[in-house]
Amino acid sequence: MKILAGIDEAGLGPTIGPLATASAALRVPLDWEPETPWEALSAAVTRTWKKGETRIAVADSKVIYTSAGLAGFECAIGAFSACAGAADPCGCLREKLSGPVHPCYSGGTVRFPTYADAAAIARAEALLHDALAAAGAAAHLRAALLYEPELNSRYADGLNKNAALLVETGRHLRALDQAFPDLPLSVVVDKQGGRNDYLPWLADLFPGAWIQEELCGRDCSRYIVRRPGGDMDIAFVAKGDRNSFATALASLAAKYHRERAMARLNAWFLKRRPDVKPTAGYPTDARRWLREVGTGRELRLDLIVRER
Numbered sequence: 275m276k277i278l279a280g281i282d283e284a285g286l287g288p289t290i291g292p293l294a295t296a297s298a299a300l301r302v303p304l305d306w307e308p309e310t311p312w313e314a315l316s317a318a319v320t321r322t323w324k325k326g327e328t329r330i331a332v333a334d335s336k337v338i339y340t341s342a343g344l345a346g347f348e349c350a351i352g353a354f355s356a357c358a359g360a361a362d363p364c365g366c367l368r369e370k371l372s373g374p375v376h377p378c379y380s381g382g383t384v385r386f387p388t389y390a391d392a393a394a395i396a397r398a399e400a401l402l403h404d405a406l407a408a409a410g411a412a413a414h415l416r417a418a419l420l421y422e423p424e425l426n427s428r429y430a431d432g433l434n435k436n437a438a439l440l441v442e443t444g445r446h447l448r449a450l451d452q453a454f455p456d457l458p459l460s461v462v463v464d465k466q467g468g469r470n471d472y473l474p475w476l477a478d479l480f481p482g483a484w485i486q487e488e489l490c491g492r493d494c495s496r497y498i499v500r501r502p503g504g505d506m507d508i509a510f511v512a513k514g515d516r517n518s519f520a521t522a523l524a525s526l527a528a529k530y531h532r533e534r535a536m537a538r539l540n541a542w543f544l545k546r547r548p549d550v551k552p553t554a555g556y557p558t559d560a561r562r563w564l565r566e567v568g569t570g571r572e573l574r575l576d577l578i579v580r581e582r
Contacts, residue, residue, distance in 0.1 A: 275410075276304050276504070277454045278311070280514065280521025281446045282464040284335065284528035286439055290555035290563070290578050291536050292379075292419045293439065296527035297446040298354070298520045299414035301457065308462050311411070311519035318353075318398070318405035319519075330354075330398050332522050334515045335529035347530040348390035351415070353399040354523065357406055358413040362386075366417045367534055374423045376577035378542030379535060388534075416449060417527045418442065419535055426581045435582055436467035444479045451480075451506065458504030462518035464525065465510040470495050472510055539578065543567060 279299040285291055300311060312321055312332070323331035323342040330350045331338050338346045348363075355363040362368065367384045387395055406412060420442055428438040443463060450459060472495055473487050480499055488496040492512070499506040515522040540552035553563035560579075567573065 275301055276306070276458040276460060277414075277450070278302050278306060278308055278518075278520050279414075279450050279459060279461040280308075280463070280518045280524045281443055281461065282335075282515055282521055282525040282528050283439055283442070283466065284525070284532040285555070286435055286466060287557070288555035289557045289560035289580055290422075290553060291539060292421045292532065293425060293442065294417065294419050294528040294532035294535070295439070295442040295446060296415070296417040296524040296531070297450060298416075298523035298527065299450060299454070300520055301412040301414075301454075303410055304458075308460065308518035308520065314409045315402070315405040315411070317408075318401040328394075328397060328401065330402060332519060332526065334513075334522060335525040338526060339529065343389065344530065344533060345387075345390040347526050347533075348387045349395050349398045350523065350526050351530055352387060352390070352395040353402045354413050354415050356399045357402050358415050360415065364531075364534065366419050366531055367538075369419075371421075374577055375421045376539070376574055378539045378578070379421065382538065382541075384534070384538075414453065415523070415527060416446065417531045418445070419531060422578050422580050429581045436469060439466055440475060444475075447479060447506075447508065451501070454503075455501070456503035459501075459506040459508075461506065461508045462514045462521045463508065463510045464514040464521055465495070465512045468492075472497065472508075476508070543573075546573065 277299050279297060281297045284294045286293060312319060318329055319332050320329045321333045323338060323346055330353055331342055331346050332350055351363045364384045364386045371380050425438060470490050470492060476485050476497055484500040486498040488498060494509055494511045496509040515525040536555060547567050550566045553559050
């Protein structure tokens with residue numbers, strides 16, 4: 275057996291709101307490739323979604339968001355979380371917040387599901403459980419939110435957006451390394467920005483490990499990290515969620531948690547500025563939103579606006 279894993283983000287470009295990252299992993303037979311789960315688990319998963327579909331749609335989060343909305347995300351996250359043994363699909367939204375984080379992100383309830391029918395998720399979970407069992411596979415899913423003050427702190431320390439994201443990517447890689455110490459790992463990271471050479475960064479991330487560079491290019495950079503329990507093959511791939519099932523699943527998890535966090539932000543401000551249309555936080559609309567919200571110390575806008 276080996277681990278097929280993927281890492282992706284949502285919210286690197288916005289002016290307002292947290293950065294969400296996620297990793298997904300499947301314990302699979304050794305001969306599986308990153309795209310194999312779409313075929314091997316086809317009784318439970320599909321790359322497309324249409325009305326009446328009972329299978330779980332796993333693809334680029336933008337595609338699923340357009341066709342199935344957040345209900346489609348909840349079916350995927352709910353089913354995979356349950357099959358991974360995670361009782362709380364929204365765990366990172368309920369984490370105890372520390373440091374200077376805006377009050378909109380704390381307090382209140384975080385219901386799951388909110389957009390999908392619980393019975394539909396249960397049916398999807400049953401399909402997925404049977405498909406995973408038939409294929410001899412198992413699932414793992416993890417998401418994290420990085421809030422605006424911490425991002426701004428990293429920018430103040432001299433990091434650009436992509437370097438700040440790499441810190442989170444590194445946390446997911448270390449978590450995968452620790453979760454599966456005795457199995458070979460194949461990880462596809464959705465590549466962001468113009469960086470191609472990740473060897474020095476990986477050397478700092480895994481001090482003392484022997485790391486071999488297999489490829490270094492614009493579309494893909496690939497490395498082998500030697501480990502006693504099985505090597506870790508890490509590929510940084512442009513649009514990695516198109517050909518890696520685990521990366522596509524991570525894309526859904528990151529996008530879902532970013533959207534849920536933004537829903538909490540907008541709900542908090544709607545109570546105080548009911549005439550202001552909600553924002554997704556991207557630069558042009560964020561400027562509109564900030565202009566309409568206006569000023570006021572009680573709004574604590576300094577805690578939600580990013581420096582970059």
